Amino acid sequence: MKVVVCVKQVAQLDEDFELRDDGRDVDPDCVEWDLNEWDAFALEAAVRLGESAAEAEIVVVTVGDDEAEERLRACLAKGADRAVRVWDGGLVDADVMLVARLLAAVVEREAPDLVLCGVQSSDGVSGATGVAMAGFLGLPRVAVVTGIDYDASARTATVERELEGGLVERLRVRTPALLTVQTGINEPRYASRRAIKQAREKPLEELTPADLGLDAEAVARTVASRVTAMDHPPKGDAAELIEGGPDEVAARILAIVEERVG
Amino acid sequence: MSGVLVVAEARRGAVRDISLELVAAAGSLVRGAGGPLVVGLVGADAEELAPRLDVAGVDEIVTVRSPREHFEAHVAEQALEALVADVEPAVVLLGHTIDALGYAPALAARAGLGFASDAWSVQWDGMPVVRRGAYGDRLVARVEFPGRDRVLVLMRSGAVEPAAGAGSARVRALDVAFDEAAIATEHLGYREVERGDVDITQAEFLLSVGRGIGDKSNLSQFEELAEALGATLAVSRPIVDAGWMPSTRQVGQSGLTVKPKLYLAFGISGAVQHLAGMRKAETIIAVNSDPEAPIFNVAHYGAVADLFDVAEALSAREA
Numbered sequence: 001m002k003v004v005v006c007v008k009q010v011a012q013l014d015e016d017f018e019l020r021d022d023g024r025d026v027d028p029d030c031v032e033w034d035l036n037e038w039d040a041f042a043l044e045a046a047v048r049l050g051e052s053a054a055e056a057e058i059v060v061v062t063v064g065d066d067e068a069e070e071r072l073r074a075c076l077a078k079g080a081d082r083a084v085r086v087w088d089g090g091l092v093d094a095d096v097m098l099v100a101r102l103l104a105a106v107v108e109r110e111a112p113d114l115v116l117c118g119v120q121s122s123d124g125v126s127g128a129t130g131v132a133m134a135g136f137l138g139l140p141r142v143a144v145v146t147g148i149d150y151d152a153s154a155r156t157a158t159v160e161r162e163l164e165g166g167l168v169e170r171l172r173v174r175t176p177a178l179l180t181v182q183t184g185i186n187e188p189r190y191a192s193r194r195a196i197k198q199a200r201e202k203p204l205e206e207l208t209p210a211d212l213g214l215d216a217e218a219v220a221r222t223v224a225s226r227v228t229a230m231d232h233p234p235k236g237d238a239a240e241l242i243e244g245g246p247d248e249v250a251a252r253i254l255a256i257v258e259e260r261v262g
Numbered sequence: 263m264s265g266v267l268v269v270a271e272a273r274r275g276a277v278r279d280i281s282l283e284l285v286a287a288a289g290s291l292v293r294g295a296g297g298p299l300v301v302g303l304v305g306a307d308a309e310e311l312a313p314r315l316d317v318a319g320v321d322e323i324v325t326v327r328s329p330r331e332h333f334e335a336h337v338a339e340q341a342l343e344a345l346v347a348d349v350e351p352a353v354v355l356l357g358h359t360i361d362a363l364g365y366a367p368a369l370a371a372r373a374g375l376g377f378a379s380d381a382w383s384v385q386w387d388g389m390p391v392v393r394r395g396a397y398g399d400r401l402v403a404r405v406e407f408p409g410r411d412r413v414l415v416l417m418r419s420g421a422v423e424p425a426a427g428a429g430s431a432r433v434r435a436l437d438v439a440f441d442e443a444a445i446a447t448e449h450l451g452y453r454e455v456e457r458g459d460v461d462i463t464q465a466e467f468l469l470s471v472g473r474g475i476g477d478k479s480n481l482s483q484f485e486e487l488a489e490a491l492g493a494t495l496a497v498s499r500p501i502v503d504a505g506w507m508p509s510t511r512q513v514g515q516s517g518l519t520v521k522p523k524l525y526l527a528f529g530i531s532g533a534v535q536h537l538a539g540m541r542k543a544e545t546i547i548a549v550n551s552d553p554e555a556p557i558f559n560v561a562h563y564g565a566v567a568d569l570f571d572v573a574e575a576l577s578a579r580e581a
């Protein structure tokens with residue numbers, strides 16, 4: 001079987017981050033990059049599906065600048081067989097729809113049995129890239145999946161979908177299909193030192209949108225939103241800050257406990 | 263092309279709360295965008311449930327009968343496409359809910375709609391303008407949709423007060439010729455998460471810990487502290503995902519909604535899905551070393567401090 005896993009490098013803001021000069025995003029020098037938490041679970045799910053199949057190929061795909069290569073190598077060390085990175089300078093402000101369209105173009109080329117994505121990314125929090133991709137591809141899809149049981153001979157997957165309030169729906173989906181994977185579905189593995197070394201030898205392909213048949217005009221046409229400004233959120237009725245050292249904080253907390261539930 | 267189409271949501275025979283919040287958001291939008299305000303509802307029982315959506319401000323309710331008893335994402339996508347073609351709105355509003363996340367982005371992609379999700383607000387400023395969080399709600403982004411004459415927005419729940427007051431909407435059924443071949447899933451059943459011996463929804467005082475506690479071995483210290491303070495221990499999702507505590511202790515959108523007199527949070531950042539489960543607590547105290555953590559926006563009292571230092575000082579005073 002073949003599984004494509006879409007992953008993203010996410011930005012974690014430094015404590016004293018600053019905005020870019022145009023005010024539309026954070027200065028990229030003020031962030032640290034990491035693999036998106038949800039994608040780690042999606043990758044692990046793919047690797048486990050691969051391990052229980054007679055023959056399998058796991059391909060990780062990302063849209064990201066050269067920083068993202070480190071994230072792809074980490075995925076290769078955790079069991080992916082090959083990686084694809086899509087980028088060119090024009091993608092710096094790519095929105096959900098453009099990223100989904102680029103990933104869809106890679107999936108089209110790979111023709112996998114399953115596409116796995118994370119439910120959302122921790123920095124963008126759109127929760128939409130995977131399902132938008134399914135829309136571009138016309139693929140069956142299930143969002144927020146907490147269990148996957150793939151039946152290769154029947155070409156179906158029995159999955160669990162997590163709803164609000166602890167409710168879970170069981171359903172069967174026809175494959176090829178796209179699933180967005182929720183945290184907690186498995187326990188993502190750590191890579192061994194040996195696997196990290198081996199990952200350096202695994203293939204990592206770099207593509208531009210043009211390589212995927214998307215010229216500048218097609219790219220511009222796909223963008224469905226534009227951030228025009230970023231700002232600090234209004235503070236509202238901000239919390240009353242408890243000042244002082246740990247002992248003073250503890251004393252104040254105990255006083256509030258006494259007052260409210262004493 | 264004008265007006266707003268709200269897509270209401272129902273599950274297991276009941277209209278979900280988000281539906282009337284969307285109507286309220288649409289109400290202020292049509293003042294700028296122009297009417298009408300149309301509410302669409304898709305489901306096997308859509309016609310029976312339609313009167314529940316007849317609140318002040320709604321001009322028309324359009325029902326689509328689903329060929330499936332339960333929500334099905336590919337049915338929903340086709341129904342949404344038909345509703346949009348029929349109503350021809352400038353703005354389509356849905357909730358940022360698990361169901362909507364399963365189909366709305368797919369239609370937006372296929373139909374080339376302007377798109378934004380997890381919106382805090384949508385306003386008309388000669389064109390639709392969305393405000394939404396960025397970087398886990400540490401920042402707020404202003405989003406526009408240049409070149410799109412129709413946009414689809416998924417709204418965060420709890421962002422506006424639900425619409426109320428009796429309405430006088432027309433009700434109409436829209437017949438949709440569903441493509442059966444595209445309905446790719448089959449419902450097998452629902453499962454509720456088991457209830458444990460402890461019911462955190464009934465507790466008056468919850469001491470809640472998040473990923474900030476770092477390691478499983480640190481959990482027992484907070485169990486002991488909770489006991490000493492007379493509190494019940496609750497947790498955020500990563501603690502359950504890691505298998506350190508059962509899901510019966512999880513607060514949030516996919517866990518339980520709690521409304522204690524006091525919620526004391528250690529090392530919880532305040533992600534929207536966590537806040538969904540506890541923002542109605544009477545008093546919230548947050549201890550977090552990050553002064554920018556979004557939990558401080560809902561907390562009544564906050565301490566920017568190392569949680570272990572505070573926990574130890576609390577234990578020492580209680581001993």
Ligand SMILES: Cc1cc2nc3c(=O)[nH]c(=O)nc-3n(C[C@H](O)[C@H](O)[C@H](O)COP(=O)(O)OP(=O)(O)OC[C@H]3O[C@@H](n4cnc5c(N)ncnc54)[C@H](O)[C@@H]3O)c2cc1C
Pocket residue numbers: 119120144471472473474475497498499500512513514515516517518528529530531532533534535536539549550551552555567568569570
């Ligand atoms: C569909 C969906 C449903 C979800 N449902 C839920 C849900 O029901 N409940 C839920 O909780 N989440 C839910 N989530 C996950 C949610 O998005 C967050 O990932 C999660 O709430 C984060 O948990 P946290 O705050 O414990 O961890 P983090 O966000 O990692 O925050 C840890 C915090 O600890 C602080 N910290 C670290 N060390 C210390 C220290 N020594 N002293 C003081 N502070 C410290 C950090 O500053 C940080 O703010 C859901 C997500 C999705 C997509």
